[in-house]
Amino acid sequence: MSEAEHPFDEIELKRMRWRSRRGLLELDIVIERFLASDFDQLSVADLHAYRELLTWDDTDLLDLVNCKIEADAPHLQPVIDRLRRA
Structure with a gap:
């Protein structure tokens, strides 16, 4: 994939990985598995x-991963599904 097709450079991807660190251990475990596998x-x-999901509050994101709430935005669903499988 060329750089023009992929707007996320290595620095941005590293930032996203860094922002993936959360304040809840349960969420950290899920996200670490997701980062390693997907x-x-x-x-x-x-x-x-x-990147949009990373703006969510930790408790809301954990509730989303644990199927306690659903996202209103269908474009988030593929990533949510991957997080739930992690």
């Missing part, structure tokens, strides 16, 4: 969706 295979659209 992050490098995400499409550009999924990277945008994941």
